[in-house]
Amino acid sequence: MKMMVHTSQPEDGISRYMYDATRKDGVSTVYERFAKQQPQCGFGAMGICCTLCADGPCQITRKASHGVCGATADLIVARNLLQKCAQGTVANVYHARNVARTLKAVGEGRSDYEIKDEVKLRNVAGKLGLDISGSTSEIARALGEFFIAQINSNDYEPLRLVEAMAPKKRLEVWRKLDIIPGGPNSEAATLLSKTMTNVNNDVVDLLLHALRLGIANEYAGLFGITTLQEILMGTASITEGEVNIGVLDPETVNIMAHGHQPLLAIKVLEVAGNPELIEEAKRVGAKGIKVYGSLCEGQQLLNISNEYKNVFSGQIGNWIQQEFILATGAVDAMFFDYNCVMPTMVEIAERYHTKLISTDKVIRQAGVERLEFEPDNASNIAEGIVNKAIEAFTHRGKVNIPALKMTAVAGFTTESVVAALGGSVKPLVDVIVNGSVKGVVAIVGCTTVREFQSGKHITGLVEELIRRDILVIGAGCVSSTLENAGLMQLEASEKAGGGLQKVCQSLGVPPCLSYGSCTDIGKIVDTVAAIAAELDVDISQLPVAVSAPEYLEQKAVADAFTAVAMGLMIHLAPAPPVLGSSLVTKILTQDVEALVGGKVFVELDPIKAADGIEKHILAKREALNI
Numbered sequence: 001m002k003m004m005v006h007t008s009q010p011e012d013g014i015s016r017y018m019y020d021a022t023r024k025d026g027v028s029t030v031y032e033r034f035a036k037q038q039p040q041c042g043f044g045a046m047g048i049c050c051t052l053c054a055d056g057p058c059q060i061t062r063k064a065s066h067g068v069c070g071a072t073a074d075l076i077v078a079r080n081l082l083q084k085c086a087q088g089t090v091a092n093v094y095h096a097r098n099v100a101r102t103l104k105a106v107g108e109g110r111s112d113y114e115i116k117d118e119v120k121l122r123n124v125a126g127k128l129g130l131d132i133s134g135s136t137s138e139i140a141r142a143l144g145e146f147f148i149a150q151i152n153s154n155d156y157e158p159l160r161l162v163e164a165m166a167p168k169k170r171l172e173v174w175r176k177l178d179i180i181p182g183g184p185n186s187e188a189a190t191l192l193s194k195t196m197t198n199v200n201n202d203v204v205d206l207l208l209h210a211l212r213l214g215i216a217n218e219y220a221g222l223f224g225i226t227t228l229q230e231i232l233m234g235t236a237s238i239t240e241g242e243v244n245i246g247v248l249d250p251e252t253v254n255i256m257a258h259g260h261q262p263l264l265a266i267k268v269l270e271v272a273g274n275p276e277l278i279e280e281a282k283r284v285g286a287k288g289i290k291v292y293g294s295l296c297e298g299q300q301l302l303n304i305s306n307e308y309k310n311v312f313s314g315q316i317g318n319w320i321q322q323e324f325i326l327a328t329g330a331v332d333a334m335f336f337d338y339n340c341v342m343p344t345m346v347e348i349a350e351r352y353h354t355k356l357i358s359t360d361k362v363i364r365q366a367g368v369e370r371l372e373f374e375p376d377n378a379s380n381i382a383e384g385i386v387n388k389a390i391e392a393f394t395h396r397g398k399v400n401i402p403a404l405k406m407t408a409v410a411g412f413t414t415e416s417v418v419a420a421l422g423g424s425v426k427p428l429v430d431v432i433v434n435g436s437v438k439g440v441v442a443i444v445g446c447t448t449v450r451e452f453q454s455g456k457h458i459t460g461l462v463e464e465l466i467r468r469d470i471l472v473i474g475a476g477c478v479s480s481t482l483e484n485a486g487l488m489q490l491e492a493s494e495k496a497g498g499g500l501q502k503v504c505q506s507l508g509v510p511p512c513l514s515y516g517s518c519t520d521i522g523k524i525v526d527t528v529a530a531i532a533a534e535l536d537v538d539i540s541q542l543p544v545a546v547s548a549p550e551y552l553e554q555k556a557v558a559d560a561f562t563a564v565a566m567g568l569m570i571h572l573a574p575a576p577p578v579l580g581s582s583l584v585t586k587i588l589t590q591d592v593e594a595l596v597g598g599k600v601f602v603e604l605d606p607i608k609a610a611d612g613i614e615k616h617i618l619a620k621r622e623a624l625n626i
């Protein structure tokens with residue numbers, strides 16, 4: 001098996017500056033670790049290494065077409081992939097359950113969060129068939145309980161969430177294939193049982209089960225997270241804010257919210273505006289207190305930042321920049337929930353004085369203080385975090401902040417898009433139909449350090465898409481990369497083709513709309529469903545595609561199955577670990593389209609990826625006769 005050798009360097013100016021700074025400080029980061037991992041194992045990359053049983057590890061080679069247990073390359077690839085899909089699904093669902101618990105606690109009067117979007121609470125509860133004649137608290141409690149019960153329900157009963165919320169045309173497709181899921185955790189447990197040694201060797205059945213999980217991931221996971229969070233934190237509204245590492249203020253106490261679950265961060269934003277704490281910060285020599293966000297949490301805070309303009313001070317960076325953020329020496333406290341916190345953050349924090357605080361029960365970082373979030377203790381924890389940041393400020397050493405700031409427009413969601421369009425998605429549909437905008441591509445997910453990526457694949461692909469009059473919607477660390485590259489500013493429309501440029505300028509929006517976090521993919525599906533409903537077609541017929549140009553981890557695998565189940569083509573780079581099975585590769589990239597309308601498209605070159613996506617969009621337009 002040929003070994004794969006990669007090298008990688010940061011691509012954007014800010015990362016490059018901080019990369020050089022860390023090297024000068026003798027601190028090694030994700031880039032050096034990636035280099036030390038070379039060459040990487042080709043069997044793993046192809047998905048044909050099995051470590052399930054003690055007779056392994058087995059690798060499929062020219063001389064060994066089966067593992068010791070008899071598993072073929074197809075089966076090993078399918079099992080490995082599906083385990084990632086199960087893990088990603090339950091992780092999203094875990095997040096949704098935390099929000100549902102909080103909503104329930106608010107309804108029971110045990111938590112000091114407010115219901116910020118009561119209209120949404122009543123709408124969603126009504127659609128789910130809950131009694132909405134009672135008080136706001138009663139409905140909040142009922143909706144929270146309903147979600148928890150759905151998450152914990154069995155896989156032999158169809159999920160009511162799916163039947164109530166999914167577009168009717170999609171439900172028909174899923175019913176025919178018998179892939180309407182039951183409870184997501186139960187589905188994941190069953191899938192994990194199926195992927196044990198010598199339990200299920202039917203690759204088609206296994207992949208269909210992954211589609212079930214993809215649907216459960218959407219409705220019990222992503223939709224749940226976004227909807228319930230918006231009820232508690234307010235629905236995103238269009239806003240402009242500062243972004244990237246250069247916005248850190250060297251003279252204030254700086255607190256970083258890092259991760260994915262923003263509920264606690266909301267309380268930190270509230271507490272950080274407390275005059276007594278600001279006085280305390282001044283007493284230790286700071287000019288004030290600022291709160292920032294990084295990774296997906298930062299995107300979510302930016303989305304609702306209109307309400308916190310005095311304290312929220314910027315979205316700082318993406319996954320591969322997290323060590324650089326601390327290496328500025330300007331972050332006094334970083335509190336993080338799950339996930340995407342590198343274990344090396346502990347050493348780096350020590351080196352650069354940052355106080356780390358973990359806030360979710362699933363997180364354990366040796367030596368890091370834990371202040372674990374519960375719906376009824378958020379304000380106390382938030383105050384503790386701000387106090388610890390003020391104390392940490394007194395230990396500051398050298399500060400090294402790159403002198404480059406950017407701004408970005410964010411806060412897009414179905415509601416804010418509809419509001420910007422004057423009350424319905426029809427104007428967007430009209431410009432798609434008349435061809436000013438050829439189609440829409442959701443660019444989602446993470447960033448990787450692979451040599452052809454590190455943000456380069458994301459910006460390369462997106463610049464090419466907007467140039468071809470394709471509107472881009474971003475969610476996840478990709479948004480951060482696009483923000484740092486200036487592609488989420490109004491001025492970016494200058495890089496768009498003539499049709500898209502005119503639409504952006506007349507609406508006053510950039511050609512790349514930030515929907516927020518990777519967990520906000522549920523909102524993208526919602527907008528796409530609204531466009532399909534306006535045209536009275538199925539989602540799979542739309543000139544729409546998804547791309548995860550630098551996909552990284554298990555949630556992305558689950559999200560990819562969500563996209564395919566929703567009827568969308570999803571472009572992935574790097575190649576997922578399936579190329580060792582021609583059967584699994586063919587099913588995912590071709591055959592599945594005839595079943596659900598969606599499929600996977602793998603292309604590592606951003607220009608060729610844009611070619612493939614545009615071709616797909618044009619074919620959909622032709623089929624719709626537009």
Ligand code: XCC
Binds near residue numbers: 259260339
């Ligand atoms: Fe993590 Fe969401 Fe991925 Fe970024 S995008 S690397 S999951 S923080 Ni979600």
